Each structure stands twice: as structure tokens, then as C-alpha cells.
Amino acid sequence: MIHRQVACPPDSLADPGQSALPSAVERGDLLRAGVSMAHPFATLTPDLVLDAVESIGFFSDARILALNSYENRVYQVGIEDEQPLIAKFYRPQRWSNEAILEEHSFTFELAEVEVPVVAPLVHNGQTLFEHGDFRFTLFPRRGGRAPEPGNLDQLYRLGQLLGRIHAVGATRPFEHREALAVKNFGHDSLDYLLNNDCIPRSLLPAYESVARDLLKRIEDTYAATPHTNIRIHGDCHPGNMMCRDEMFHIVDLDDCRMGPAVQDIWMMLAGDRQECLGQLSELMDGYNEFHDFDPSELALIEPLRALRLMHYSAWLARRWDDPAFPRSFPWFGTERYWGDHILALREQLSALNEEPLKLF
Numbered sequence: 001m002i003h004r005q006v007a008c009p010p011d012s013l014a015d016p017g018q019s020a021l022p023s024a025v026e027r028g029d030l031l032r033a034g035v036s037m038a039h040p041f042a043t044l045t046p047d048l049v050l051d052a053v054e055s056i057g058f059f060s061d062a063r064i065l066a067l068n069s070y071e072n073r074v075y076q077v078g079i080e081d082e083q084p085l086i087a088k089f090y091r092p093q094r095w096s097n098e099a100i101l102e103e104h105s106f107t108f109e110l111a112e113v114e115v116p117v118v119a120p121l122v123h124n125g126q127t128l129f130e131h132g133d134f135r136f137t138l139f140p141r142r143g144g145r146a147p148e149p150g151n152l153d154q155l156y157r158l159g160q161l162l163g164r165i166h167a168v169g170a171t172r173p174f175e176h177r178e179a180l181a182v183k184n185f186g187h188d189s190l191d192y193l194l195n196n197d198c199i200p201r202s203l204l205p206a207y208e209s210v211a212r213d214l215l216k217r218i219e220d221t222y223a224a225t226p227h228t229n230i231r232i233h234g235d236c237h238p239g240n241m242m243c244r245d246e247m248f249h250i251v252d253l254d255d256c257r258m259g260p261a262v263q264d265i266w267m268m269l270a271g272d273r274q275e276c277l278g279q280l281s282e283l284m285d286g287y288n289e290f291h292d293f294d295p296s297e298l299a300l301i302e303p304l305r306a307l308r309l310m311h312y313s314a315w316l317a318r319r320w321d322d323p324a325f326p327r328s329f330p331w332f333g334t335e336r337y338w339g340d341h342i343l344a345l346r347e348q349l350s351a352l353n354e355e356p357l358k359l360f
Contacts, residue, residue, distance in 0.1 A: 040092040052131035056123050086139040098176040115164045116249035118142045144242030152282045159286025167291040169231030180259035185307040186215045189314035198317045203338045210345045217352045218303040225299045229258040236264035262297040299356040306348040
């Protein structure tokens with residue numbers, strides 16, 4: 001079974017329906033109800049953003065535009081007589097300084113061999129700065145458009161880009177960034193959702209049953225599939241591969257981690273099985289020009305898709321104290337959301353019983 005890529009639940013879930021969250025309110029857990037004024041980002045005002053940028057020597061023209069970002073806060077900041085800059089403010093307590101700097105270092109490694117990537121700006125030998133209670137990094141503005149779904153010519157070029165990234169990623173490991181594993185993406189996600197009463201009681205037995213069955217199948221597939229963890233992008237959906245002037249460049253390495261190469265490949269595929277086979281062939285033709293892909297990793301596509309689904313739901317639940325999340329994802333926690341999520345997990349369980357994609 002081949003599914004269209006799942007980065008987030010469909011817009012059809014926008015009807016809030018009956019929420020599982022009021023039980024948390026009844027217990028006085030206002031954080032999970034999304035009404036906390038004490039969230040760290042509550043103090044990240046426009047004035048603070050401008051002051052932070054100016055603290056390292058840039059002069060703002062006071063224009064500021066909030067960009068689409070949830071895990072961190074990202075702004076376009078106008079600079080006097082120059083192009084605007086992109087300021088990324090990291091979520092407090094999310095990453096260590098070492099992990100952030102390791103991401104920056106990976107970006108510079110890619111740039112040194114002319115892989116088109118948006119690298120952070122360096123000021124006085126630094127890329128990570130502090131202002132008030134926040135850590136932030138500045139980037140040049142680099143726009144573009146996402147790839148066209150199913151465009152085989154673009155997929156060939158994207159394969160070349162991914163092959164170049166992985167050729168660098170395979171040279172040495174990360175030391176301070178987590179790996180993509182069944183435990184942290186699967187078991188830890190399930191445990192968080194169960195331990196924090198995120199799932200409606202009426203659906204809890206069905207969710208727990210399918211999730212545990214799915215994790216067992218994923219573990220079995222992982223154990224039976226030879227694979228090598230390398231440094232990967234980690235969140236390589238088409239929106240993070242931007243095209244400008246007929247050239248692709250890569251953005252947003254926040255989620256770079258150790259993981260199998262196929263994690264950065266499967267999210268480029270969409271459609272039915274035959275469509276995915278044609279797309280995969282084009283990707284691999286470009287990819288293998290720069291780095292050898294182990295085709296045995298294709299057996300991990302459906303397990304990785306399932307882990308992404310489980311991790312996404314837990315991510316929303318973990319971030320519910322951030323007011324941006326209830327505002328942007330009002331359908332999360334509803335009966336309808338969890339019913340559809342359970343159905344998606346059952347489909348993934350069926351997909352794991354089907355023959356993996358193969359290269360010919």
C-alpha cells in the first residue's frame with residue numbers, strides 16, 4: 001500500500017468536534033488547555049526581536065514579519081539599506097547549545113563543498129547569539145517555490161541534491177543530536193499520549209491496541225533490515241527543498257539527526273504504487289551519481305511513515321501549552337482527529353504486510 005505523504009493531518013479535520021482536552025481543564029491543567037501566559041515565547045515581543053538583531057550590529061528599519069514556524073519562532077526583519085534577514089529564535093529548553101552548533105557545523109560542511117544550503121550568518125566568529133532569555137541565529141533571506149508533485153525532471157535533480165547531502169552526512173556522525181529511532185519516535189510518543197490523557201476514553205483501547213501492534217511490527221522490520229545511520233536532513237518534505245532560478249536549495253535543518261538515508265527519500269514520493277516506483281527511479285538515478293543508496297532500506301519506508309504519524313501527534317500534545325498550537329491546530333484532541341488517526345495507523349499496519357518498493 002502506498003499513501004500520499006503525511007506531514008500533518010488534512011484540512012478536512014478542521015471541525016473541532018468533541019475535544020478530549022476539557023478533562024485536563026477540569027483538573028486545573030490550564031497549560032494543556034492552551035491559555036497559559038507564562039509560556040517562554042510570550043515574552044518574545046516585536047521590540048525584543050528588533051533589539052536582538054540590532055545587538056549584533058545590524059540596523060533595523062523596524063519592519064518585521066512573522067513567518068510560518070511552530071517549533072521555533074522565525075521572523076523576517078528589515079535592515080536599513082540592505083536585504084532583510086531571517087531571525088530564528090530557538091524554543092527554550094528544546095536543544096542544547098552543542099546540538100544547535102552541530103547543526104550549524106553540518107550546514108557549513110555542506111556549503112564548503114558547494115551544496116546549495118542556506119547557512120547561518122557568522123558574526124565575530126559566532127552563529128548562535130543570546131538576547132534576554134532567548135538564543136537566536138540569523139540567516140540570509142532565500143526564497144523559492146516547492147517542487148511540483150510528481151515532476152520527474154525535478155525529482156532527478158532533487159535526487160542529486162540528496163545524494164550530495166548524504167555523501168557529506170556519511171563522513172562522520174553527530175555527537176550531540178538525537179537519532180531517529182523506534183524508541184524516541186514510537187514508544188516515547190505512545191507513552192506521552194497515554195500518560196497525559198490526550199486520547200478520548202472511548203477511543204483509548206482502539207488506539208493503544210493498534211499502536212502497540214504497529215510498534216511490534218516496526219521493531220521486527222527494523223531488526224530484519226540492514227541499514228546504516230548517517231547524518232540526514234530529517235524533515236525532508238518538499239517544502240524544505242526550494243527552487244529558485246531553476247536551482248534547488250535546502251532549508252531548515254532544525255531536525256537534522258542520525259538516521260537511515262531513506263528517511264530523506266520517502267517523503268519525496270506521492271501517489272499510488274506505480275507512480276511512486278517511477279518517482280523513486282528518477283530520484284535514485286540522480287542520488288546514485290553522488291552517493292550509493294542501499295536498496296534494502298526501502299523496506300523501512302512504511303515503518304518510517306508510521307513513526308512520523310505517531311511522533312506528529314505526540315509533538316502536538318507536547319506543545320499544547322504554547323498558545324500558537326491551539327490557535328493553529330484547533331482540531332487536535334477531537335474525537336474526529338483521533339478516529340482518523342487510528343484509521344491511519346491501521347492502514348500503516350496493513351502496509352507493513354505488503355511487499356516493499358523495489359528498484360529494478
